[in-house]
Amino acid sequence: MLVTRPLNKILVLLLPLLLSGCAADWGWYVVNPTTKTGMTNLRFLLSGLYYTVSLSLIAILISVFVGLLVALPGLSQKPYLRRINRVYVELVRAIPILVLILWVYYGLPQVTGLSIGVFWAGVIALALSDSAFQAEIFRAGIQSIDKGQYEASHSISLSYTDMMRFVILPQAIKRILPALGNQLVYMLKMSSLVSVIGMQELTRKANELVVSEYRPLEIYTILVLEYLVLILIVSAGVRWLERRMKTDER
Amino acid sequence: MPTASPLIKLDAVSKHFGEFQALKQVSLEVKRGEKVVICGPSGSGKSTLIRCVNRLEAHESGTIVIDGIKLDENPQNMRKIRSKVGMVFQQFNLFPHLTVLENLMLGPVRARKLSADKARETALTYLGRVRIPEQADKYPRQLSGGQQQRVAIARSLCMEPEILLFDEPTSALDPEMINEVLDVMVELADSGMTMICVTHEMGFAKKVADKMIFMDHGEIVEEATPKKFFAAPESQRCQDFLEKILQH
Numbered sequence: 001m002l003v004t005r006p007l008n009k010i011l012v013l014l015l016p017l018l019l020s021g022c023a024a025d026w027g028w029y030v031v032n033p034t035t036k037t038g039m040t041n042l043r044f045l046l047s048g049l050y051y052t053v054s055l056s057l058i059a060i061l062i063s064v065f066v067g068l069l070v071a072l073p074g075l076s077q078k079p080y081l082r083r084i085n086r087v088y089v090e091l092v093r094a095i096p097i098l099v100l101i102l103w104v105y106y107g108l109p110q111v112t113g114l115s116i117g118v119f120w121a122g123v124i125a126l127a128l129s130d131s132a133f134q135a136e137i138f139r140a141g142i143q144s145i146d147k148g149q150y151e152a153s154h155s156i157s158l159s160y161t162d163m164m165r166f167v168i169l170p171q172a173i174k175r176i177l178p179a180l181g182n183q184l185v186y187m188l189k190m191s192s193l194v195s196v197i198g199m200q201e202l203t204r205k206a207n208e209l210v211v212s213e214y215r216p217l218e219i220y221t222i223l224v225l226e227y228l229v230l231i232l233i234v235s236a237g238v239r240w241l242e243r244r245m246k247t248d249e250r
Numbered sequence: 251m252p253t254a255s256p257l258i259k260l261d262a263v264s265k266h267f268g269e270f271q272a273l274k275q276v277s278l279e280v281k282r283g284e285k286v287v288i289c290g291p292s293g294s295g296k297s298t299l300i301r302c303v304n305r306l307e308a309h310e311s312g313t314i315v316i317d318g319i320k321l322d323e324n325p326q327n328m329r330k331i332r333s334k335v336g337m338v339f340q341q342f343n344l345f346p347h348l349t350v351l352e353n354l355m356l357g358p359v360r361a362r363k364l365s366a367d368k369a370r371e372t373a374l375t376y377l378g379r380v381r382i383p384e385q386a387d388k389y390p391r392q393l394s395g396g397q398q399q400r401v402a403i404a405r406s407l408c409m410e411p412e413i414l415l416f417d418e419p420t421s422a423l424d425p426e427m428i429n430e431v432l433d434v435m436v437e438l439a440d441s442g443m444t445m446i447c448v449t450h451e452m453g454f455a456k457k458v459a460d461k462m463i464f465m466d467h468g469e470i471v472e473e474a475t476p477k478k479f480f481a482a483p484e485s486q487r488c489q490d491f492l493e494k495i496l497q498h
Contacts, residue, residue: 156357
């Protein structure tokens, strides 16, 4: 079941493409693995996978961490701490990711005097942008925990850090897992934007191949499939994690 | 058993929730080893009163001194007091993602800095005392309400508190489970624990209370020994209330 279901989805999605193939002038030879150039092209396209995956994973890890750090003051009793949270979330959320990527890559080095590589510029931009959403997800998740859990933690004299670490966050994370999975999918897709600053990830590779082979239809179709497979794997992983965390309690 | 120096001393404690005044200048002394039972209609401030004792609610004016430590904004004082004062809640408030044993060990390991082995030993001892040693590895949701509340009592005991607060501990339980929890509370009372219980279980009150308190509209209306309290309460409001809850 686990293997066949995503496969079915791919087939269903492929169907319109294949049908439209009757009308369009398809030239699959560019990526035909049985020919030498086809294989080389295919390898070239897939070689972007490493950067797409590593960029997204590092960015999501950072954004989860920053998001949590930003969420906590948002839950404080003190108004000025909550204000810090609001300003951060509203400000960062308002910047389009593409604009943030350009700003971090071209602007930040001028401000700081440090030169940032394409990869880290991409990581910073994606992580920053996503952290505002993560902060909101964490805040909602933590707020959904019953106040009795806080009171019980206080009554056994737990410190704030211990209460968060052992009581509140484990329960909150379980609840926000689907939302975190969503963000990871979103991140994988948004990583394609980093191609504009020359990052050699999936989209950039496809663009470059299109320029040399003049077969946008086939190459971009492959690109669609690459993202599709990646994201189906992520979804399956998140569902597996959800099931595992649920069985913990039974 | 009760000695002379008050372990808990509340002096003119007041508390508002918005416009509503939950506590009006409440003063109360509890000696070491004393058992106090508080009753009163809902909204009378009885829960708020005991929640002020371990600062789950912050009082606005008046003073609360526990074992010589003044309860105020100072977080160190607050933690010191919370480590002396255990609390049992109406809704149990067990940690649902932890096993019974983990629920019991968390406070001792993190707050009392016991070793895991020592904490486990303590936990198993108290699980035995609340008579459910066999449930150690289950999750709270697998237990009945009565068992969950007994785990909650054991969790408080694992902190080796000097005072235990009970906030309507049997109100959320099915009738057939009330006694198993009350039995544990009676045993605790017999062991010399200082207890403040908000409850309407008058049979329990008659059995263990050294002092009965009736609250209404944020004030202590009646404070008496159980004998006097049940036989001849001074205030009309207390008489009416007792009539209502002892009718059947």
